[in-house]
Structure formats: structure tokens, C-alpha cells
Amino acid sequence: MNLAYQAKRSHLLIGLMSGTSLDGVDAAMVSIDTDEQKNISSVSLKGFHYVPYSDEIRERLMALCSVETARLDELVVAHYAVSEWYAYAVSQLLAATGVSAEQVDAVCTHGQTVWHVADSTPFPGPNGMMPVRASLQIGELSVLAERTGIPVVGNFRARDLAAGGVGAPLVPYADMILFRDAKKGRLLQNIGGIANVTVIPAGAALEQVFAFDTGPGNMVIDEIVMLGTDGRQRFDEGGKIAAAGSVSRELLEPFLADPYYRLAPPKSTGREVYGKAFVEQFTGEARKLGLSFEDTVASATALTALTIAEAYKQFVFPGMQAEEVIVSGGGAYNDTMLDMIRQELPQGIRVTTSARYGIPDDAKEAIAFAILGHETLMGRPSNVPSVTGAARPVVLGNLCF
Template sequence: MDKQLGIGLMSGTSLDGIDAVLIEIEGSSVNTKVKVIDSLTHEYESDVRHALKELCFPETASLEKICSMNMFLGRELGMLVNKLLDKASIGKEEVLFVSSHGQTIFHKPLGGEKRMDVPGTLQIGDLSMLSEITGITAVGDFRTADMSAGGQGAPLVSFVDYILFNNPYRSRAIQNIGGIGNVTYIPRNAQKDQVMSFDTGPGNMVIDEIVYRITESKQVYDKDGEIASKGNVNQKLLNKLMEHPYLKLRPPKTTGRELFGNSFVDSVMSNSSGLPSEDIVATVTAWTAKTIADSYSRFIESPSNSIDDVVIGGGGSYNPFLMEQLRRYLPNKTVYKHEDFQLSSNLKEAIAFAILGYHCLIGKSNQIPSATGAENPVIMGKISHTQPQAFQQLSALRGNLH
């Protein structure tokens, strides 16, 4: 199969912006090979970030706002793709696909007792708008296929972690710290069905919201962990945070802003009244690290399972205070960053969704049931091509597969 050019787009639960990466890709599953050609990041303006945050909560969301933002984000994603192509001096006719995770505004991994109260998830950023703006086949809405097969629709990147980090001699925990933290555990010389993955709990989400509040919206995150490094970890507050019920739930499990959003931060602030702001930030940062270490000891490590390497990715890997806390809580582990494996922590998830999108287009399953809880492997993703040229490119690819 010939090498193809594709673009991956990622907008995470941190609501900080969109990462776009142009890649060259060939092969499939463990034989997948990826080369990064170029990349671009677009930070959300404050009004867009605020509007997106409103959509994540039933009390501030509305059907009209969701409909409008779905199309607006599709257009924003498309315009970013066009800027990336201009930057790389690549014509759209050279690119086979653009693959978008979309912006999650609600994720409900478990159903209720009523007949119509079934699990579901909603990512916005319309694929038809994305395809029309770029003139390229668009792939997205990955989670729903996994949930249709009984999975929780997350974590999805475990499929890519297995491709990139499986090792015959080392057991690895691949830990992403975005808005939410999630881990993929890959035993040494693992088969796919031995891979385990779940959301460990909060990543940067709680830290970011507290920094936003204490700086009166002047900062949206703790750059380089500067605020946390000036404070002290308050053990009483940390112990209280570690009592959260989610942390005791057994995998497979996923979470998001529904559990660790504004209402949760309200309770953190009320439980920390009288503490210096720096101490609050230091404590919730240490909490993220401790939830990760606690998840490993509770759910992964056993007499038959060990962790040799911990590989940290996502925005949290650029926070020195958080990395220091991780090493403190994981004293017997070698803690790496994605950069130690020649992979950008910032771009990892955008690359991952490019890989997932490509597998969808070539008709290959692109999720790991043991990670998501699904009953069987599925091909995740929906495809949109609004222009004949994009359809013809995809048809030519599929013709070459037979």
C-alpha cells in the first residue's frame, strides 16, 4: 500500500484549542508507520472557550447553541487545516483525509434504568462543514461505534499506544495528562487483548479551572507549574480529594467534565477556604499525580503485572511541578516523556486520531475491546466527502486495496 498524506485534529477536554498535524502514513495495525510533516496549533479565543464550556453543562447549554457551535467548530477546524496546508506548501489534492476527534461536550458512559436512558456521547465540529471547507474527505465521530458494541467510547488512544509503544522486554504505562488523565497499560510483548486502558481521573481540568478563578481569568492554566511551585501541598485537602468515589471504581471506566467540572471545583474551593491560592494549586496538582499512582497500584500492578516504564504525554508533561510530583509518587518507576521517544507530547493525540481515521478509511478495526469494554472489535468513525474529488481519491485508495 502506498504512503498517504493525512491530517489529524485534536481538541481536548481542556478546551484550550485545536492541534493539527500533517502526517505521512502507511501500513496498518502494528505495522503502521507515521512520519510528521508539519503541524499547527490554534488556541481558542476567550469567548469561544467560554461558549464551549457553557455547552458542557445542561443548565447553561441549549439546543440552539449546540447546533450553532457544531457548525462553527466545523468551519474553524476546516480553516485551520487550510492554514496548515499553506504553511506546508501542500495542495489539498495531495491529502487523502482529515481526521477529527471533535470537541466533546457530553460523555455518558453508563446508562440508567429507563428504556431510553442508554449510554451516549456527543462530539461537535460538523464533518460535512470540515469536508466542504477543505475539499478533503473528513473522518470523525469515533466514540459512538465503540459504544454501539457495548464499550465506554474511551479511552480510544490505547489502540495507537499499542502500535507505538509495545515492547518485547518492557511493561509500560502510557499516561496522557490532558483535561482528564488516561492510561494505557501494555505488558511486555503484549497481545492486543492484554492491553488495559482507563481514565485515571482528573488531569489538568481542575488545575486549569482553579488557576482561571484565582487569577480572575488572566491565566487559563499554570504555565510551567509556576503557581504550584510557590505553594505547599495541603495534606488534609489532598486526603479529602482522594476520597472521590470515581477513584475507587474498577475499569473499564471513563470520566470528564460531568464529574470534574465547575460544580466539582466549587466544592474544592469551599473545602479550601483560608488556604493561600498557591497552596490550592499545589494541592490539586499533587492530587492529579497521586490519582495516577493510586490507579496503577489499585488496578494494574499485581504479582503477575508490573510496570517498568511510565511514559507521560499531553499538556501535563510540560508542567515541571506535576512531573516532580509524579516521580515522587512513582519512586520505583522510570518516568519518561513522549519526547524521549521522538514523539511530541502536544501532538500525540492529533497523530493518534490521524491513525484512527486512516484505519477507518481502509476498513480496519481501530479500537481495543479490552481497553474500552466493548464486546468485539469495530471500525470506528464516520466519513463525509462533500466534493466529488474527495470521493474519487478515497475510491482510488479502496480500489488499490483489492
């Protein structure tokens, strides 16, 4: 397939993303055109569909993201079962766009992250203890290929980890293609379950781009909202709950003291840090301070906003001038959070969303994985060593035909 794919000038792919927020599957149909040198000349979104997870699968997946509740038998079954959700999302997208499976070159899937180990962990090796970095994204590629009849590209993080990187974030390569500007320095801030930023200086070459996880995104807020509403709400729509509360600096101070926020990039984090145990600690401290539900949500929202702004002040602004912060992910719909970020930034920096540039806020990462899958099929590296710390550029992903 690869030679035939590489010989084409126009390509049609489907990108799939199911993030650490565990809310569902984003499916984006993406057209990618290439020039005579086979480099990407244009990227356009042809369709987008979102399939929310049911409460039952969300709870079962969440249990797999905690060492206290994860079970090996559940993990094995979920690895295959979640691909049935991906296949359903693909079928729904095809139906919505009127495109047949035969017209699609490949499905490119990130998979569902259940555990990510960015720091080296000692493990027995053939010559004694060895340092290991690891990450697990479930979603068996064979199931997705069999159900859809379309070749699949997936498991993108593994090769970067093998090359000595932290395996995340991976979207900066796509951010560079979609948002690089000759005159403006831009920060591409994704706020999903985890928040991560891609830093693109004006007129940057790829090696000048860097990115890292700033800390929690919506993950802590969503869990607090679900607990506080007995599951009636999964998230704080528009930031309305937070807007009705007051931020407690007393609650935030010990959490803002986490050494992670002062750790220089490359760095990444995930649900293993900001999951159930973190939320229990956060809400427990809020109860001790007598905070209301609204105050607790407001404070969790401020935790995300403050750690994003502080990351810029420590690791971005000293080295470059930024004119724009372009937000994507679920956090782009949280007006209260966006206002909090604006208040923490120097005057003159515009905070907007990717939708203003024709890319729906919740579709950007699915589009990004379509771009990464395209580069894999072209046989080109798409990790960014200046982002992940990998020893060299490598071709990402596995193929299943």
C-alpha cells in the first residue's frame, strides 16, 4: 500500500482521538494534498463526528487508569472492545459525509491512553536493572481494520519512547503544519483532560518548535462536577459553575507547589497523576476549608488556568515573543477558564480558539493524528525531538492492513 499511497497527490484519511478526559471518540475526515516534492501542501477538514462514551464504558475505562482498580482481565477485553467504539465512530462519519470505506486511504488512531510513564522506571533487564519509559494506548488495530475494511495506522507514541523521548505531546508536528505564521509567534494550547502547549516562534523551523504538558486540563474539573451533580453533568458547560463560585488561593497554594510545574521541558503527565486520587485529595481539602461546590469548581478551573500561564512565564516568554494563544479541546468552550488565562497574561497577547481559524475546537487533535498517519504512510518521521527529548526523528506508528 505504501508505494501506491506515496505516488498519489491527494489523500483522504480519518483521524481518531479519544483523550484522557474519557468523554468519547472524535472522528475527523481529512483531505491532505501534496506537492511535487511529496510535502504537505494543504490540509482540509471534510467532516467531523463525535461519539460520546456511555457511562458504563467510561467507568470501566477509568478503572483501568488507576493502580487501585485496574484488572488484567478487564484491560485485555477493553483493548479489543474500545476498537468497536472506534469502528462505530468511523461508520457514523462515513454515513454523515456520504463517503465509502473504499475511498478512504487509512484510519489513523491515537488509541485510549490508560497509563503513561514519562520518567524512567527501573526494571530487570538482561544485564541488570535498566531504565524504562512506557505508555499504553489500548485499541487493537486488527479489530478496527477488520470492522472498517480500511488500513489502520496506530500506536504512535511507542517509537518515540523507544528513541528516548517521553512519547508526548505528539501533535506539535501537526500544529506546525496548520498554524505556523511567518510574522506571529503562536502558542497552541490544547485543553483536554491534560493541558499541553505547542510553542511556534514566528517563522520557526521545525527544530525551533517545542511543546510540553502544562498540567491538568479538564480532568480534575470534570470529575468534581460529576461527583457534585451525582453524575447528572459530566463537565462545567461554558464554565458557568465556576463563574458562580470564588477561587480559593488557600486551597490552591499547596497544589501549585508541585515540583512538576517547575520542571523544565521536555515533560509530560497524565491521568496517573491527576486522576481519582488527586481529585479526592483536592475535594477533601476543599471540604476542610468549608468551600461550596461552586468554589471548588472555580478553584479547580483556576488550577488549570494558573498552571498554563505560569508555564508560559517560566518556559516560553523568556525566549520568544508571542502574539497569540490559540486554544483547542474541550477547554476552548469554557469561557470562565479562557477569561482566567487572559487575566494572567501580559497585555497584547490575544487569546482565541482554533475555531476562529476554521478548525473546530474539538476536532484539532483528530486532524493531527490524520496528519501523523499520513507522514507514517509516506515513510517520514513526525516526532519532534525538541519536544519529546528523543535522540532522533523517527517514523511513528504501526500499520495494520
